[in-house]
Amino acid sequence: MLQVSEELCIGCGLCEESCPFAAIAVVDGLAVVGDTCTLCGACVESCTPGALTIVLAEKSGATRLTDWSGVWVYAEFRKGELAPVSLELLGIGRQLADTRGVPLAALLIGAETGDAARQLIGHGADTVYLVEDPALALFREEPYAAVATAAIRRFRPEIVLAGATAIGRSFIPGVATLLDAGLTADCTALAIRAEDGALLQTRPAFGGNIMATIVCEESRPQMATVRPKVMKALVFDAQRQGEVVVLDTTAGQLASRVQVLESVVGQAAEVNIQEADILVSGGRGLESAEGFALLRRLAEVLGAKVSASRAVVDAGWIPYPHQVGQTGKTVAPKLYIACGISGAIQHVAGMQTAETIVAINRDPNATIFSVADYGIVGDLSEVIPKLIDKIEELRQR
Amino acid sequence: MKICVCIKQVPDAKEVRLDPVTNTLAREGVQSIMNPFDEHALEEAVRLRESVGGEVVAVSMGPPQAEAMLREAISCGADRAVLVSDRAFAGADTWATAYTLEHALRRIGDFDLILCGKQAIDGDTAQVGPGLATRFAIPYVACVQKIRHADATGLVVERMMDDGYDVVAVDYPVLLTVVKDINEPRVPSLKGKMKAKKETILHLNAADIGAEPAAIGLAGSPTRVVKVFPPEARGGRAMLSGTVDEQVAQLAERLRRYL
Ligand SMILES: Cc1cc2nc3c(=O)[nH]c(=O)nc-3n(C[C@H](O)[C@H](O)[C@H](O)COP(=O)(O)OP(=O)(O)OC[C@H]3O[C@@H](n4cnc5c(N)ncnc54)[C@H](O)[C@@H]3O)c2cc1C
Numbered sequence: 001m002l003q004v005s006e007e008l009c010i011g012c013g014l015c016e017e018s019c020p021f022a023a024i025a026v027v028d029g030l031a032v033v034g035d036t037c038t039l040c041g042a043c044v045e046s047c048t049p050g051a052l053t054i055v056l057a058e059k060s061g062a063t064r065l066t067d068w069s070g071v072w073v074y075a076e077f078r079k080g081e082l083a084p085v086s087l088e089l090l091g092i093g094r095q096l097a098d099t100r101g102v103p104l105a106a107l108l109i110g111a112e113t114g115d116a117a118r119q120l121i122g123h124g125a126d127t128v129y130l131v132e133d134p135a136l137a138l139f140r141e142e143p144y145a146a147v148a149t150a151a152i153r154r155f156r157p158e159i160v161l162a163g164a165t166a167i168g169r170s171f172i173p174g175v176a177t178l179l180d181a182g183l184t185a186d187c188t189a190l191a192i193r194a195e196d197g198a199l200l201q202t203r204p205a206f207g208g209n210i211m212a213t214i215v216c217e218e219s220r221p222q223m224a225t226v227r228p229k230v231m232k233a234l235v236f237d238a239q240r241q242g243e244v245v246v247l248d249t250t251a252g253q254l255a256s257r258v259q260v261l262e263s264v265v266g267q268a269a270e271v272n273i274q275e276a277d278i279l280v281s282g283g284r285g286l287e288s289a290e291g292f293a294l295l296r297r298l299a300e301v302l303g304a305k306v307s308a309s310r311a312v313v314d315a316g317w318i319p320y321p322h323q324v325g326q327t328g329k330t331v332a333p334k335l336y337i338a339c340g341i342s343g344a345i346q347h348v349a350g351m352q353t354a355e356t357i358v359a360i361n362r363d364p365n366a367t368i369f370s371v372a373d374y375g376i377v378g379d380l381s382e383v384i385p386k387l388i389d390k391i392e393e394l395r396q397r
Numbered sequence: 398m399k400i401c402v403c404i405k406q407v408p409d410a411k412e413v414r415l416d417p418v419t420n421t422l423a424r425e426g427v428q429s430i431m432n433p434f435d436e437h438a439l440e441e442a443v444r445l446r447e448s449v450g451g452e453v454v455a456v457s458m459g460p461p462q463a464e465a466m467l468r469e470a471i472s473c474g475a476d477r478a479v480l481v482s483d484r485a486f487a488g489a490d491t492w493a494t495a496y497t498l499e500h501a502l503r504r505i506g507d508f509d510l511i512l513c514g515k516q517a518i519d520g521d522t523a524q525v526g527p528g529l530a531t532r533f534a535i536p537y538v539a540c541v542q543k544i545r546h547a548d549a550t551g552l553v554v555e556r557m558m559d560d561g562y563d564v565v566a567v568d569y570p571v572l573l574t575v576v577k578d579i580n581e582p583r584v585p586s587l588k589g590k591m592k593a594k595k596e597t598i599l600h601l602n603a604a605d606i607g608a609e610p611a612a613i614g615l616a617g618s619p620t621r622v623v624k625v626f627p628p629e630a631r632g633g634r635a636m637l638s639g640t641v642d643e644q645v646a647q648l649a650e651r652l653r654r655y656l
């Protein structure tokens with residue numbers, strides 16, 4: 001808890017100003033802590049008289065940190081393919097492992113994984129721990145969590161990373177719970193703290209309005225899920241050497257109370273907007289479901305996928321898996337083209353980490369322009385066909 | 398059937414902004430709302446009770462102000478509500494939140510079904526639901542977009558995947574986290590509003606639920622926020638100018654590296 005020393009507090013109000021959560025206020029010349037305090041420590045730093053301290057209760061059975069070493073990446077394998085984010089994680093994982101001077105391993109779970117282990121080694125893994133069984137062909141939380149937990153307990157990596165995908169965000173929290181480990185969701189930056197080698201995990205919070213850096217100081221492993229597309233994969237090196245360690249499973253681990261009756265692949269290539277390099281996104285400015293035909297043509301010339309604002313998903317013009325934003329998906333493509341989208345904060349929360357943002361809107365005051373790198377004020381039914389022509393022209397040259 | 402819905406009070410995203418100069422959250426009149434995903438969880442719980450019978454209990458861990466949100470939950474169809482509130486819960490991360498909710502739920506009763514939102518929009522972690530189910534050692538299905546079938550013994554649901562969806566069958570007890578697509582939440586009825594006004598909301602503190610002091614709040618949280626800062630401002634903003642053709646030509650030129 002946050003303690004205020006009545007002797008030292010001079011009621012200056014510096015803490016009140018520094019608090020990101022409006023949780024501390026000076027009342028009758030003394031700082032008073034409110035219920036919204038998250039113990040982030042901003043006030044403690046700001047307090048010149050040194051009247052504030054965060055008091056931690058002792059947690060029993062502290063983990064021996066030195067027992068844990070190495071960096072692990074969960075390699076997501078589904079229906080014969082590795083998720084691209086797994087290779088991206090090996091890229092950042094390699095950096096983290098090299099900084100710490102420890103090996104990098106991938107944990108591959110699935111059935112008939114073919115040359116996936118080779119792929120992982122070629123992309124930077126020193127070791128691949130392979131758990132293969134027909135029972136793991138389809139994703140189910142319990143067996144995936146059980147085999148991952150068993151492997152982590154056995155080999156004790158200090159860091160475990162997974163993609164912030166549907167699968168990663170579903171079973172990794174279960175693994176963290178079984179291990180009593182800290183888990184940071186949907187990170188966009190990872191680094192090693194020089195003083196103590198702790199993993200600095202940075203992620204957006206409050207719909208991207210603030211960034212927070214999080215550490216797990218006392219528990220191991222330090223676990224994080226990482227947003228697809230923000231880390232860079234290493235170039236595949238067929239010569240790279242690595243070891244594949246096959247792990248056994250037990251019947252208990254593979255048992256599940258959830259039965260997958262059917263696995264329906266949508267227009268897969270189209271639906272997974274989080275893995276797209278380019279997104280062409282449509283809003284109410286498209287005026288009708290037919291408006292998406294125009295967007296699909298633009299997407300085609302760009303090799304892009306199509307996404308949308310909530311307004312048009314709610315209108316039934318395009319299914320929910322395409323929705324970007326706070327109550328949809330968070331995307332970080334290289335290029336995001338917003339067409340007829342006003343730029344409501346709930347939408348922007350889901351796309352503001354795109355590398356380049358283009359907005360096409362006929363209202364010059366639309367808020368989307370304030371996050372756009374390039375903006376065109378105009379009617380999209382005029383602008384988009386011209387843009388398609390122009391891009392085709394550039395392509396031919 | 399006994400159904401529990403976990404709901405969280407969150408600040409309204411429209412109003413949360415970090416002041417770029419002082420690096421603090423702009424706080425003027427930030428409204429609190431029911432986490433949007435939880436509205437869908439609540440609606441689904443009420444629909445299930447309407448079809449298979451039983452009771453819906455809404456549970457929230459939060460400050461005393463969250464009571465207003467729990468009354469809203471009752472007006473939307475929850476039978477009763479429990480507020481789990483204690484200063485010692487402050488600073489809880491998802492581990493400590495799941496721990497606290499687990500102890501609260503054990504105290505409240507045996508549930509066949511626990512419903513959570515996919516994620517809370519303040520932290521966007523999506524970890525409390527899976528964490529809670531794991532603590533109870535019951536199965537869970539995350540990101541449910543549809544309940545296809547429900548009866549007295551179990552459910553058949555569709556769970557959203559990145560490449561489509563899976564149809565899965567599971568028996569009670571089970572925990573589901575739901576996405577927005579699952580339903581359209583109702584507006585409170587007049588009768589519901591009357592009930593919400595009268596209903597007493599049970600308050601439970603750390604001692605009531607038998608929580609270990611070292612496992613709740615900041616002390617029980619393996620993760621710790623060491624820094625908050627504004628996101629990097631996006632640079633190089635350019636409104637293109639000229640005729641539409643000129644603007645399109647400039648844009649296409651600048652997008653060349655993506656072609
Ligand atoms: C709790 C909550 C959660 C939400 N979550 C999300 C979310 O996840 N994702 C999301 O997107 N929204 C979300 N919203 C909704 C959000 O607030 C906005 O209502 C929504 O994003 C608006 O969609 P839009 O931009 O398509 O429509 P509008 O706001 O109606 O904007 C349409 C735009 O198109 C322009 N336009 C119209 N015609 C043309 C034309 N012919 N040529 C060019 N431009 C044109 C207009 O100038 C306008 O700017 C959420 C809201 C709430 C309350």
Ligand SMILES: Nc1ncnc2c1ncn2[C@@H]1O[C@H](COP(=O)(O)O)[C@@H](O)[C@H]1O
Nearest residue numbers: 403404458513514516517522523524525
């Ligand atoms: N303090 C809380 N009280 C009740 N339910 C919560 C609380 N925090 C999280 N939840 C539930 O867990 C879900 C996921 O939250 P989160 O893991 O914080 O993104 C929410 O949609 C709620 O259903």
